[in-house]
Amino acid sequence: MIINSRFFNRSELIGFVALALLLFVILPLTLDVFRLNLVAKYLTYAFVAIGLVLCWGYGGILSLGQGVFFGLGGYCMAMYLKLEASSVANTKIQSTPGIPDFMDWNQITQLPFFWKPFHSFPFTLLAIILVPAFFSFIIGAAMFKRRVGGVYFAIITQAIAAILTILIVGQQGYTGGINGITDLRTLHGWDIRTDHAKFILYFVEVVLLFGCIVAAQFIRLTKLGRILVAMREKEDRVRFSGYSVANFKIFAFCAAAIFAAIGGAMFTLEIGFMSPSFVGIVPSIEMVIYTAVGGRMSIFGAVWGSLLVNFAKTSLSESFPQLWLFGLGALFIAVVLAFPDGLSGIWRDYVQPHIDRLIASRKSKARWADGSVADGAPAE
Amino acid sequence: MMFGDYSIGDLGAILAMQGFAGLILFSVYVLMALGLAIIFGQMGVINMAHGEFMILGAYVTWMTSNAFQHYLPSLFPGYFFVAMILAFIASGALGMLVEWGLIRHLYKRPLDTLLATWGLSLILQQAYRSVFGAREVGVELPDWMMGSAQARESIQIPINGMFVMGLTILITVVVAYVLFWSRWGRQVRAVVQNRVMAGAVGINTEKVDRYTFGLGCGIAGIAGSAFTMIGSTGPTAGQLYIVDTFLVVVFGGAASLLGTIASAFTISQTQSTLEFFLSGSMAKVITLLAIVAILMMRPQGLFALKVRK
Amino acid sequence: MLIGHRPKEFLLAVEALTVSFDGFKAVNDLSLYVEENEIRVIIGPNGAGKTTVLDLICGKTKATSGSIQFRGKELTKLKENQIVQAGVGRKFQTPSIYEDLTVFENLEISFPRGRTVFGSLTFQRDAAVKDRVEEVAEMIFLKDRLNVYADQLSHGQKQWLEIGMLLIQNPDLLMLDEPVAGMSVSERAKTAELLNRIIKDRSVLVIEHDMKFVEDIAHKVTVLHQGQILSEGTMEHVKNDPKVVEVYLGH
Numbered sequence: 001m002i003i004n005s006r007f008f009n010r011s012e013l014i015g016f017v018a019l020a021l022l023l024f025v026i027l028p029l030t031l032d033v034f035r036l037n038l039v040a041k042y043l044t045y046a047f048v049a050i051g052l053v054l055c056w057g058y059g060g061i062l063s064l065g066q067g068v069f070f071g072l073g074g075y076c077m078a079m080y081l082k083l084e085a086s087s088v089a090n091t092k093i094q095s096t097p098g099i100p101d102f103m104d105w106n107q108i109t110q111l112p113f114f115w116k117p118f119h120s121f122p123f124t125l126l127a128i129i130l131v132p133a134f135f136s137f138i139i140g141a142a143m144f145k146r147r148v149g150g151v152y153f154a155i156i157t158q159a160i161a162a163i164l165t166i167l168i169v170g171q172q173g174y175t176g177g178i179n180g181i182t183d184l185r186t187l188h189g190w191d192i193r194t195d196h197a198k199f200i201l202y203f204v205e206v207v208l209l210f211g212c213i214v215a216a217q218f219i220r221l222t223k224l225g226r227i228l229v230a231m232r233e234k235e236d237r238v239r240f241s242g243y244s245v246a247n248f249k250i251f252a253f254c255a256a257a258i259f260a261a262i263g264g265a266m267f268t269l270e271i272g273f274m275s276p277s278f279v280g281i282v283p284s285i286e287m288v289i290y291t292a293v294g295g296r297m298s299i300f301g302a303v304w305g306s307l308l309v310n311f312a313k314t315s316l317s318e319s320f321p322q323l324w325l326f327g328l329g330a331l332f333i334a335v336v337l338a339f340p341d342g343l344s345g346i347w348r349d350y351v352q353p354h355i356d357r358l359i360a361s362r363k364s365k366a367r368w369a370d371g372s373v374a375d376g377a378p379a380e
Numbered sequence: 381m382m383f384g385d386y387s388i389g390d391l392g393a394i395l396a397m398q399g400f401a402g403l404i405l406f407s408v409y410v411l412m413a414l415g416l417a418i419i420f421g422q423m424g425v426i427n428m429a430h431g432e433f434m435i436l437g438a439y440v441t442w443m444t445s446n447a448f449q450h451y452l453p454s455l456f457p458g459y460f461f462v463a464m465i466l467a468f469i470a471s472g473a474l475g476m477l478v479e480w481g482l483i484r485h486l487y488k489r490p491l492d493t494l495l496a497t498w499g500l501s502l503i504l505q506q507a508y509r510s511v512f513g514a515r516e517v518g519v520e521l522p523d524w525m526m527g528s529a530q531a532r533e534s535i536q537i538p539i540n541g542m543f544v545m546g547l548t549i550l551i552t553v554v555v556a557y558v559l560f561w562s563r564w565g566r567q568v569r570a571v572v573q574n575r576v577m578a579g580a581v582g583i584n585t586e587k588v589d590r591y592t593f594g595l596g597c598g599i600a601g602i603a604g605s606a607f608t609m610i611g612s613t614g615p616t617a618g619q620l621y622i623v624d625t626f627l628v629v630v631f632g633g634a635a636s637l638l639g640t641i642a643s644a645f646t647i648s649q650t651q652s653t654l655e656f657f658l659s660g661s662m663a664k665v666i667t668l669l670a671i672v673a674i675l676m677m678r679p680q681g682l683f684a685l686k687v688r689k
Numbered sequence: 690m691l692i693g694h695r696p697k698e699f700l701l702a703v704e705a706l707t708v709s710f711d712g713f714k715a716v717n718d719l720s721l722y723v724e725e726n727e728i729r730v731i732i733g734p735n736g737a738g739k740t741t742v743l744d745l746i747c748g749k750t751k752a753t754s755g756s757i758q759f760r761g762k763e764l765t766k767l768k769e770n771q772i773v774q775a776g777v778g779r780k781f782q783t784p785s786i787y788e789d790l791t792v793f794e795n796l797e798i799s800f801p802r803g804r805t806v807f808g809s810l811t812f813q814r815d816a817a818v819k820d821r822v823e824e825v826a827e828m829i830f831l832k833d834r835l836n837v838y839a840d841q842l843s844h845g846q847k848q849w850l851e852i853g854m855l856l857i858q859n860p861d862l863l864m865l866d867e868p869v870a871g872m873s874v875s876e877r878a879k880t881a882e883l884l885n886r887i888i889k890d891r892s893v894l895v896i897e898h899d900m901k902f903v904e905d906i907a908h909k910v911t912v913l914h915q916g917q918i919l920s921e922g923t924m925e926h927v928k929n930d931p932k933v934v935e936v937y938l939g940h
Contacts, residue, residue: 062491142676151426151490152679155626156672162623163668170661223803223812226794230787237785237851240747241799241858242773243809251806281623285498292495325506332499336492337485 047263051256073261180275295344431618437604475597633681
């Protein structure tokens with residue numbers, strides 16, 4: 001009667017170690033800071049993708065609005081950094097010194113009330129988690145308690161992504177508009193634009209990412225993880241086993257939102273700005289494709305999917321910008337039609353068996369050499 | 381601050397003009413949403429590429445107009461009718477091809493149709509960009525569609541707007557007839573209600589699916605024709621409308637044709653009336669927020685009936 | 690609550706229950722009383738409203754009017770999961786199990802502990818859970834299939850699994866919708882044996898068409914027709930009721 005008794009099974013452990021080696025050792029040793037910073041940018045999407053594994057892969061709740069939470073996290077961080085960059089000394093040429101430059105350009109003379117708390121770093125850190133958690137809770141509670149799900153939920157979350165983008169672009173005096181919040185300089189006095197800072201931030205991000213991986217794996221292995229699967233399959237049966245289905249969906253949606261927000265905050269730190277182009281419909285649905293490419297049921301797959309799709313995007317759109325959209329479109333279709341389990345499915349079906357066979361043959365050879373095999377285990 | 385500067389008469393004229401502007405938006409919404417409602421309501425397929433089918437219709441209209449200008453200038457005043465038919469055929473044919481190559485493999489996975497058709501929309505956008513260029517193109521209208529009728533001293537009604545309206549009504553009536561009174565429409569509804577049974581009594585369900593999807597896309601093509609009169613056509617113009625149109629369909633209660641029309645009317649009028657008093661973006665935000673809020677309270681849409689699950 | 694009003698032994702008291710769908714009354718002014726440890730079978734022609742009655746009791750469908758009292762609790766005001774927690778279990782007509790989980794996990798989810806979000810995060814698979822799962826698995830003839838994914842089971846085994854999921858919930862009122870439909874002869878016999886074992890210490894409400902099976906297990910039979918009770922009593926009584934004969938054979 002031993003199922004899931006270990007935190008990682010063997011193939012998950014291999015995945016964990018391989019990913020840790022790659023992100024902690026190989027990439028930092030082989031890439032220059034510019035490239036490493038690109039990887040860091042790709043990895044911020046992995047946070048979103050891990051959340052989507054829980055919410056969509058396990059819970060069956062497809063959110064097309066994860067950009068909203070990525071953006072909320074990112075904007076919270078950007079507001080703090082922007083205020084620090086807009087000290088009275090830095091902005092004395094403005095007509096109102098001490099407020100962010102874009103506010104000054106838009107004839108705003110006083111810092112809006114919702115900006116004020118972002119002078120405090122602890123508040124900002126809390127807000128990065130709590131603001132998206134709050135919004136996802138409200139959206140989730142409103143929809144799941146009324147049994148809105150599936151396609152309707154997807155469309156409504158997409159509409160919310162559209163609303164937030166239009167709002168940010170439209171209210172440029174308060175949000176920086178289409179350009180976003182730019183020209184961020186220091187975090188608590190520490191210059192984040194230097195190569196050294198980018199190197200450090202990369203490691204901070206990878207540590208956080210592994211934190212999220214472990215948290216997601218923990219959730220997956222608890223009974224809650226199995227209830228998510230059960231809910232995806234037979235929602236009514238779960239309900240008539242005495243569970244409040246809505247609460248579990250809200251939990252999964254909130255967890256995904258928080259993961260996304262951490263990714264967004266790291267994005268702002270690494271890249272040095274935040275703009276509505278990471279919030280809307282198009283980035284939100286692209287985040288879903290990272291998850292789908294990696295395999296919607298695989299936490300490690302989510303990281304690989306984010307890395308590989310973004311890598312392909314950068315290299316293709318640099319050299320063949322036209323090919324990229326064809327490629328991305330084809331990827332959407334292929335991953336749905338031919339590879340619904342994504343990379344992790346391909347690994348499981350085509351690569352894993354070979355490795356298993358290899359290991360088995362090694363073992364039997366070793367035993368053969370030992371002379372301890374009496375029953376003539378087949379070498380293949 | 382909103383109303384203070386206007387006299388009652390001015391306000392009336394504003395409301396009438398905005399109302400009319402809203403009616404053109406309404407026409408595009410209805411034409412887009414009709415096709416989407418057929419595909420989503422009848423087949424349960426989420427077609428995120430619907431906007432691109434519309435834009436295909438718009439490009440076909442543009443090409444037809446160019447062709448008439450060059451080769452048949454004497455017939456130019458009537459080109460629009462030819463263009464509409466060609467747009468319907470082009471989008472409908474592409475729709476049937478897509479149904480055959482993509483959609484029919486996904487009937488039991490609605491969320492996956494959403495992702496796959498999004499991928500299709502990206503491919504189509506890039507194809508338009510490669511073929512027609514990234515710049516937006518505008519269609520030249522024949523003289524008789526230009527200008528406007530002077531309804532009252534302060535109220536002007538553009539003729540092309542009236543034409544689009546008339547067209548919308550005509551198409552809606554035809555679609556309603558086809559779906560509810562024709563033999564083929566009965567087959568579509570039979571397949572929707574019980575696919576296995578419909579197959580068992582001799583309905584070719586695959587053919588019904590293909591033509592239904594084709595019809596929905598074809599109507600989007602006609603919407604594209606109408607669209608050329610009020611906006612310029614570019615590779616990504618269709619994407620701007622897709623979320624709005626989905627909200628129209630969902631808000632109306634997915635399976636109800638009348639609901640779709642009523643919801644398109646409500647949404648377009650709200651938006652264009654608000655647009656006069658607020659900035660365009662805030663009008664849009666408030667309209668969308670209102671729809672989302674209402675959908676949260678009444679998820680089945682405005683016009684859905686209570687039925688046993 | 691006002692338990693003194695009606696005879697205390699009723700576990701379930703359904704009174705003047707009505708539900709209408711767009712004007713069609715699927716259940717019409719229905720009253721039904723089930724005692725502790727009673728096995729009640731509901732029969733009736735197709736469309737009589739049998740499944741709807743179960744849907745109403747377990748909260749899947751909301752009543753238009755009327756009341757459902759269970760142990761003094763008004764069920765019409767509760768949510769589905771609260772009704773389950775009050776002690777009502779429901780098996781659906783088609784096997785409703787989680788095919789992507791193992792038999793063990795299917796049963797474990799129904800174990801009545803850790804039903805909140807937090808509770809399920811901290812849920813431990815301790816000895817009590819394992820013992821109970823194994824005990825139930827033995828009863829439903831699936832002891833050697835605990836680690837098999839449920840989609841590998843036969844139709845009959847899936848039905849048993851769902852019955853097992855209800856058993857582990859330990860409800861006071863068990864509602865079964867056609868538990869032997871689609872089963873082979875030998876599976877039917879085993880199911881009857883299983884049901885006879887599990888109906889001890891609880892009340893059971895069964896919808897069934899198989900008259901042999903009904904005669905075997907029923908204490909009392911209720912005949913529904915067009916959303917109303919046509920006849921009620923022992924199998925013998927019901928069989929000889931001219932109204933029932935009319936409905937079943939008259940047309």
